[in-house]
Amino acid sequence: MIAGFFAEACGVLSGNKMRSFLTVLGLIIGVAAVIAIQILGKGMSGAVGGVLGSLNDHSFFLFPNSRQADFTKASITYKDIERTKELFPNIVAAIPAGNVERLVTSGHEHARLGITADSDISFAAVPFIFGRDLSREEVDDSAHVCVITNDAWKRLFPDGRDPVGESLRVGERRYVILGVHDKPTQGIIPVSFGGDVSIPYTTYEREYLRSRPLFAARFVVADASKLADTEIAVIAFFKSAKQGRADYQTFDRKSFSTSVDAIFGVLTAVVALIGAVSLLVAGIGIMNIMLVSVTERTREIGIRKAIGATSSQVLAQFFIEALLLSLVGCGIGLALGLIAGFAINRFALIAISGVVSPVPWLQSVAIAVAFATIVTLVFGTYPAFRAARLNPIEALRYE
Amino acid sequence: MSDAILLQDVVKTYRSGTLEVNALRGVSFAVGSGDFVAIMGPSGSGKSTLMNLIGCLDRPSSGLYRLDGVDVSLLDDNALAAIRLRKLGFVFQGFNLLPRTDALKNVALPLFYAGVPSRERERMAAAALSGVGLGGRGRHKPTELSGGEQQRVAIARALVNDPAVLLADEPTGNLDSQTSEEILALFGQLNASGRTIVMVTHDPEIARHARRTIRLKDGLVVADEVAGPRLAMPRSAY
Numbered sequence: 001m002i003a004g005f006f007a008e009a010c011g012v013l014s015g016n017k018m019r020s021f022l023t024v025l026g027l028i029i030g031v032a033a034v035i036a037i038q039i040l041g042k043g044m045s046g047a048v049g050g051v052l053g054s055l056n057d058h059s060f061f062l063f064p065n066s067r068q069a070d071f072t073k074a075s076i077t078y079k080d081i082e083r084t085k086e087l088f089p090n091i092v093a094a095i096p097a098g099n100v101e102r103l104v105t106s107g108h109e110h111a112r113l114g115i116t117a118d119s120d121i122s123f124a125a126v127p128f129i130f131g132r133d134l135s136r137e138e139v140d141d142s143a144h145v146c147v148i149t150n151d152a153w154k155r156l157f158p159d160g161r162d163p164v165g166e167s168l169r170v171g172e173r174r175y176v177i178l179g180v181h182d183k184p185t186q187g188i189i190p191v192s193f194g195g196d197v198s199i200p201y202t203t204y205e206r207e208y209l210r211s212r213p214l215f216a217a218r219f220v221v222a223d224a225s226k227l228a229d230t231e232i233a234v235i236a237f238f239k240s241a242k243q244g245r246a247d248y249q250t251f252d253r254k255s256f257s258t259s260v261d262a263i264f265g266v267l268t269a270v271v272a273l274i275g276a277v278s279l280l281v282a283g284i285g286i287m288n289i290m291l292v293s294v295t296e297r298t299r300e301i302g303i304r305k306a307i308g309a310t311s312s313q314v315l316a317q318f319f320i321e322a323l324l325l326s327l328v329g330c331g332i333g334l335a336l337g338l339i340a341g342f343a344i345n346r347f348a349l350i351a352i353s354g355v356v357s358p359v360p361w362l363q364s365v366a367i368a369v370a371f372a373t374i375v376t377l378v379f380g381t382y383p384a385f386r387a388a389r390l391n392p393i394e395a396l397r398y399e
Numbered sequence: 400m401s402d403a404i405l406l407q408d409v410v411k412t413y414r415s416g417t418l419e420v421n422a423l424r425g426v427s428f429a430v431g432s433g434d435f436v437a438i439m440g441p442s443g444s445g446k447s448t449l450m451n452l453i454g455c456l457d458r459p460s461s462g463l464y465r466l467d468g469v470d471v472s473l474l475d476d477n478a479l480a481a482i483r484l485r486k487l488g489f490v491f492q493g494f495n496l497l498p499r500t501d502a503l504k505n506v507a508l509p510l511f512y513a514g515v516p517s518r519e520r521e522r523m524a525a526a527a528l529s530g531v532g533l534g535g536r537g538r539h540k541p542t543e544l545s546g547g548e549q550q551r552v553a554i555a556r557a558l559v560n561d562p563a564v565l566l567a568d569e570p571t572g573n574l575d576s577q578t579s580e581e582i583l584a585l586f587g588q589l590n591a592s593g594r595t596i597v598m599v600t601h602d603p604e605i606a607r608h609a610r611r612t613i614r615l616k617d618g619l620v621v622a623d624e625v626a627g628p629r630l631a632m633p634r635s636a637y
Contacts, residue, residue: 004511015499303495306456307556308484309512310477393456396495 002320009321013328023289024329030278031333031371032340035364037271039341041264043349046357057224060231060252061097062238063216067247074246075213076238078205084219084237090230093119093139093220095201100208104197105169106156113152115170116195117204119220129153131164131179134200138178142202146175149183152196168197173207175199227252279371282329283379290322290383301387302395315388322380326372334368401468403564403595404430404453409462411448411618422448424618425462430597432563435590437606438599440615447568449615450599454487454566455479467563484512488557492569494549496541496556502528503537506556513560527555531585547578554585558594565589567598571605583608 013020062081064074081094099114119139129150138145146168148156157163167174175197183196199207221230231250238248294301301314342359350356411423422445430436440446451457452464455471458479464472467486471479489495496505507524515523528537531551541549550570557565567586571579587608590596598609606612614622 001511001514004517011499299495300497303497304508304512305480306454306483306489306495307509307512308480308482308487308560310480312477313512393451396491 002316005317005320006324008317009324012321013324019289020325020328023285024282024325024332026278026282026285027326027329027371027375028333028336030275030282031330031368032337033278034271034275034371035334035337035367036340036344037267037274038363038367039338039359040344040349041267041271042360043341043345043357045260045264047349057227057253058222059218059220060227060250061216061218062231062234062248062250063097065247065249070246073242074248075215076217077213078209080238080241081214081217081219084234087237088230088233090221090223090226091219091234092222093201095119095218095220096205096209096214097216097218098204098209098214099195102170104152104156106163106166109156109158111152111155113155113197114195115197115199115204115208117201117209118147118195118198119201127182129180129182130162131177133179133181134198139200139202142200142206144173144175144199144203145178146197146199147179147181148177148198149196150180151183153180170197227254275367275371279374283375286322286325286329286375287379287383289325290318290380291386293321294318294383294387297387298390298395298398301390302392302398305390305392306396311388314390315384318384318387319376319380322384323372323376326376326380330368330372330375333371334364337368338364401432402429402465403432403434403467404428404597405463405465406453407463409449409452409459409464411445411452411457412460421618423452423459426615426618426620427462428613428620428623430564430595432595433590433593435586435596435608435610436598437609437612438597438615439601439603439606439612441601443617444615445618446599446615448618450566450568453564453597454489455482484509485560486563488554488560488562488565490550490553490557490565490567490570492572494541494546494553494573496549496552498541501538501540502533502544502552502555505541505552506537506559508556509560523559524555527559528552530558531555545578546574547581550574550578550582551585554582554589558589563595565594565596567596569600570598571600571602579605 062076064076068074076096078096081096084094085091096117099116101112101114104111104113104115118134128147130153131147133147134145137143148163148168153163154160156168163177164179165176167176169175219230219234221227231252235248235250239246304314304317305311338359338361341364345357345359406429407427409423409426410421413420413422424445426445426449438446438449448457452459453466455466455474456479458474459472462472463470466482469482469486471482474482483489496502497508500508503521503524506527507520510520510523525534525537528534531554533548533551533555536544536548536552541552544552550573554565554570565586570586571582574582583605586596586598590610596609598605600606611623611625613620614624
């Protein structure tokens with residue numbers, strides 16, 4: 001019986017294609033917009049995560065607070081950051097953030113590359129193409145070793161051979177290559193310092209820093225849950241080292257994520273509002289056309305009732321027509337929204353962040369189904385009820 | 400012989416505002432199974448009201464109405480719909496076919512509401528169409544059929560559920576005289592094969608085709624006569 005109603009509704013709606021299409025157009029646009037924005041939101045969350053993926057949960061940055069009059073007074077010394085390791089047991093590594101450009105040679109090839117301080121706990125969570133990361137011993141021993149990005153590898157080893165075990169020359173120093181890794185994506189917020197050659201920070205300090213002041217430092221902690229407390233303590237320590245004449249701030253993934261989440265909270269609310277408005281508009285459109293349809297087909301309803309259709313059978317017929325309209329509208333909207341969202345994700349967000357966020361299929365389908373259900377129930381019931389309530393004698397007389 | 404229709408003191412009063420209109424003021428008659436009755440009367444005589452009551456589209460204000468042994472005067476809307484579906488077949492003046500639906504589907508419509516499976520529906524509807532001489536026209540839409548053909552489709556639809564009574568309301572009102580004769584001949588055949596027919600008309604020429612004529616005036620039966628040459632017919636007592 002239900003299948004029969006569906007078949008009949010298909011016939012009625014396809015017999016009036018233009019009208020059916022225009023009726024569901026609002027629903028198509030509304031559902032497509034909500035689903036596309038929803039996918040976009042997910043993609044952006046992922047993109048931010050990807051950008052900050054180069055900053056892990058175990059580390060934070062310290063740098064002079066930008067809102068102070070004399071910036072130079074707040075410079076950080078290597079000695080001070082080394083002291084934090086003794087003062088705060090949670091800190092396992094204190095790494096000067098820095099990047100010096102030097103001419104790097106390997107055999108006959110040479111290039112000007114940025115040299116960066118790093119530790120055994122990798123600054124960037126990126127996969128290695130060859131070899132491995134720095135080790136704890138090498139950091140402790142200020143060994144002359146390095147890991148290089150694939151950019152540096154391509155420039156210095158154009159034949160593409162595995163360079164692990166070979167060495168690079170920087171000035172008079174030689175650094176044994178331990179590994180080659182992908183360059184971390186820069187993303188929307190460039191957190192990395194962009195060095196192509198990472199050496200142990202202890203070595204970096206000895207070779208390039210000496211006693212020059214630093215601009216920023218990165219701290220790696222053992223217990224990520226105490227990250228916030230450690231940050232406060234470190235800021236306090238540096239302020240007291242400057243007798244309170246300078247101010248500092250920290251930056252970590254969690255606090256950044258919190259502010260990003262707040263932005264997405266607003267975005268979600270806006271999407272929900274757009275959804276509600278388009279739902280209302282689309283629903284009114286469907287209700288309007290269903291009411292017109294009931295009036296136009298008054299005589300038909302009279303015939304059906306005279307033949308023996310019960311009120312609930314007439315109700316079911318018109319309700320299923322409204323349901324079919326909603327389903328078709330939401331189905332097309334779902335498809336368009338997925339295509340649009342997927343395209344934006346693919347060609348914009350992934351290009352920026354390098355992070356592939358999974359398309360929220362389930363959530364998208366759930367949104368479409370919810371739209372269809374709500375529109376049908378709220379806006380399809382009344383016209384169907386009107387049809388069911390018609391008096392067959394009067395309906396048969398209707399011209 | 401059992402009565403297909405039994406009406407006793409049937410009164411129908413319409414109320415519009417403070418005004419009361421007595422459309423039927425105590426109508427009593429019976430129609431035996433297998434009879435062919437014409438109901439005649441001028442406009443305002445209550446024949447449409449009577450037709451609606453017999454057709455179970457409406458309920459009497461008072462009195463008794465038995466259709467095929469079932470007292471339908473007190474049934475609710477759903478039960479009345481079921482009675483219309485199983486025990487009555489309607490034929491209207493304006494044919495009242497669904498315009499965008501082909502003849503076969505139109506005929507199958509009552510079977511759809513009766514819950515007959517689709518394959519069986521098609522078979523029964525095709526048989527009913529053949530029965531009214533439209534065997535090959537099943538896939539035509541009503542607009543592609545002549546008036547006489549449309550009325551035949553309507554008759555096939557009325558008969559497809561094998562009803563106890565075939566109700567016809569001015570069945571030839573929209574047809575030319577030759578086609579009218581054909582439709583009335585079809586009614587004659589159906590009646591000869593045992594079908595009970597009640598036909599409302601204002602035209603005495605049409606009414607002559609029935610075995611019996613009931614005349615209404617001002618909501619009352621004023622005459623009940625056996626008409627035409629075919630006198631040998633069962634009469635029922637009430």
